[in-house]
Amino acid sequence: MIKSSKEKGKASKARLLTLAASEFSRRGYHDTKISDIVAAAGLTQPAFYLYFSSKEAIFIELTQAFHNRMRTLIENSLLDSAMEQENVFEHIKTKLKMFFEFLAMEPDLTRIGLFVNPNRAQIRADMVRMVRDNLVKEQQSGYFRSDLDMEFVAECLVSMIEQLTETRLLPGLSSAGHLATQIVDLLLNGMIAE
Template sequence: MYMSIDRKKNTKTKILDAAFSVFAENGYQDTTISDIVSKSGLSKGAIYHHYGSKKELFISLIDHWEIFSFPNFYSKDNAQESASNALLRFTEVVYDAFKLNSNVFLAEIEFWALANKDPEIKKRSKVLYDKILKLFELVLKKGIRNGEFEDMDTKIVSIELLSVFQGINWFCLFNEDKALAGKYLKKSINIILDGIKKRS
């Protein structure tokens, strides 16, 4: 009997969520498939049905991390939204993700550590970050076209935005008051917006 698409998707999500938590807690080298089995409540066979190895599972987490942490905020559904509001809304979404599961951001530290040792992980990580920066650039260019923002080097400002989102979340991982992340993110993004907005 074939597994339904929804059930298959739910199983993979359960595996990936468990893997995020275990990798963040133990690190890549000290994590075993058995650890993920225990955390997910699934069988080892169920995990190997979807992922052939620990490395394959870890690489899949890169895409899962993007969906969880940096949802596509530049979509047709929000075509009429101002660029400023898009960035402020995105700030709220990232903060909500941080509150829901900060382990996702801890796991990112593992991505970077392994990217320096494994060319495949480095390549996949670069594709992800290039995609995120491109999304920021699209929003910034929209703001320039609409007269919201001054002309700017959108690539540099995109890097600045990404650095703020990641830097503040990483800093706040080690603080028990998760509300600080939301406060710092909003303040920092508003400072950037104030610096690039078009003056009359």
């Protein structure tokens, strides 16, 4: 089957995005050159400029893709206000596992979004804000203690996600399911033996 020029163009753009993510992830933003990206993709620099106006443009597209997916996952993790209390643990664990699976499935994008991006502080602040907003709604629904500062809880949760992604998930030392279970168990059940 012969590919149309539109299909070839889509494939070339996707290849550039994938290989740019790999280069940015390995080298960082400043040390990655367009020539590195096109060489890895087996394309020419003029081909690059058909799809992206600059190195910054492709980097922004990658970070925006990460941010959009992250936002969707966090928005979809909100507990239903009618959920039975006994289902809360499993629901939160499942949603957190899905988040870790996304981070593991896209390791280059994850490294760019969480660790390489010069604007990573803004991405982190957005994560904290979205998680906090969910937690406040869930607190108002009676799932969590009313005396907890949900800004603090959100900061702790996002910090745990970042740290464990870097030290356990991306190196392959822990699975998404294991990390989700450990975090949810710690936060919901605590450390004191019964």
